[in-house]
Amino acid sequence: MCYTGDIRVEVEAVRDFHCCATCVHFTVAKEKGRVKRFCKRLGYETDPRWKFDCWTPKDHVLRLMKKEESKKGI
Numbered sequence: 001m002c003y004t005g006d007i008r009v010e011v012e013a014v015r016d017f018h019c020c021a022t023c024v025h026f027t028v029a030k031e032k033g034r035v036k037r038f039c040k041r042l043g044y045e046t047d048p049r050w051k052f053d054c055w056t057p058k059d060h061v062l063r064l065m066k067k068e069e070s071k072k073g074i
Ligand code: SF4
Pocket: 019, 020, 021, 023, 024, 025, 026, 038, 039, 040, 041, 042, 046, 051, 052, 053, 054, 055, 056
């Protein structure tokens, strides 16, 4: 069991979605003709596939995780 905010989700469901791209702090912006992917919380560039413990999933991702849980009968 994992706690993301006040919502409990199974660890298996988190594994499927856990990455910077699904985090509320992940941002994409175009700067000087270059696409920049960065974490607005930390202010650093990041890769959408990287995983960190500071992950805070977006609302729709939380809903998807809950849906996956119910599909798997967790
Ligand atoms: S570095 Fe942490 S807070 Fe920033 S986007 Fe990635 S998971 Fe989210």
